[in-house]
Amino acid sequence: MTKVEIYDTTLRDGTQGEGISFSAKDKVKIALRLDKLGFHYIEGGWPGSNPKDLRFFELIKEHRLKNARICAFGSTRKPGIAPSEDENLMQIVRSAAPVATIFGKTWDFHVEYALLATLEENLKMIKESVAFLRHNNMEVFYDAEHFFDGYKANPEYAMATLQAARDGGAARIILCDTNGGSLPGEIFEMVSQVSRTLDVPLGIHCHNDSELAVANTMAAVQAGAIQVQGTINGYGERCGNANLCSVIPNLAFKCGVASLPEESLAEVTELSRFVSEMANMHPMNNQPYVGGSAFAHKGGVHVSALLKNPRTYEHIEPEKVGNRRRVLVSELSGLSNLLYKYRELDLGLGLEKEDNRKVLEELKELENQGYQFEGAEGSFELRLRKAFHGYKEPFSLENLKILIEMRDGTVYSEAIIKMNVNGQVVHTAAEGNGPVNALDNALRKALEDFYPDIAGMYLTDYKVRVLDEKDGTGAVVRVLVETGDGHCSWGTVGVSSNIIQASWEALVDSIAYGLLRLETKDEGDPKKITGVFRGKC
Structure with a gap:
């Protein structure tokens, strides 16, 4: 079976995506997870660009990786100076990473108008930079930036830049669709041509500006690339990078190409959600393979x-x-x-x-x-059980009052609640930073002595959708609540022209469903819910 190397650049290229940021410790946690799953290379960052990346390379030295090799990223030397005088290259060496990945200009247009150097000087910069890092005992990967645009404009010069990297001692040459504008057929043809003329293993690095990064990556592999670069969840600058959560399953299940160990494939969804959590980004439901809506x-x-x-x-x-x-x-x-x-x-x-x-x-x-059960399967299951399975609500409302007071420009909210819990009446009150928060606090306060497990349930999301805008402030609203317990999460829904009532419905369902998920306990103990064990989310 063909073998392809997986090179992850979430910690560098992924962080260039809008809204994406990891601390140095976050990056270490992600790197350790990637290593555990069998990723071959992990690009830790650009040590010459910021203190956070420098810190990552210091921290990762404390861990012995089992599968992956850490890569330090940077650029070729600046025009007119020796590699040993280039601070960017020296920081790569000081990082002590076993692999250096440097990019250089392949497109003559960029050399002349962005780099402001001669074409000949650019070739020297590439060769000398690669050779300098090789001299410092680093394996060197060369990222041929804008290769496909450069090849279309001036194929002879584009190939000359690759040859310069090869002559400098590059172990891999990575062809980059930096602007993300190429088509799969073009990628296949150009990678095929390069593989026939260059005796260095090739990699592929695609951006997603035309929604083709994954397709282009697959085309490159079919044309002979033995390394794929990308990010978890496709994070990256502008429209992102090739999504490894799609590339890896495509390689395994569509192309019969080995990359990660077979046992790691079943952890791709969990990896996707772990990185989303670390990035503080909501998981994308419509992602192929790993999204909540994929199946x-x-x-x-x-x-x-x-x-x-x-x-x-x-x-x-x-x-x-x-x-x-x-x-x-x-x-x-x-x-x-x-x-x-x-x-x-x-x-x-x-x-x-x-x-x-x-x-x-x-x-x-x-x-x-106005109810919507697609994102509220907790409410849906409760309705089915009430109708057909003899489900009895663990508590019921007898009376509810909400007091809202404004003092010195600040609004104070208090909920006073009377509940019937297993035949016992509970009367309590709680404050909150708004009426819904006060409701939630009062509900939990009334129930916590009967159901201590609710202490481990917490709201993770609260959304309000106005269903008929033309009715203004009297419009019907839908409230969606997401609740978690550290292991799973579930959604519940409420609908009313009164936002408090809609919120109450969703909150009550969220607690009731959370209790339903618990393992059946002794029916003689009024503090224990007699629900049905729900081990999966």
């Missing part, structure tokens, strides 16, 4: 076929990349969607068809009113 099915016809054989509407088994299948229920659903959910939730299949149709129509009517 989500909504249309009734699709689900009907899925019940017969998942291959009808899935190109691979989701478990192969650590993802899972989801069936959504909405106004587009058919009876097959409900049947699938019954099976998934282990509710039994003994319901009459007319009962199925009735609950489906009720759900569609709720969606017509």
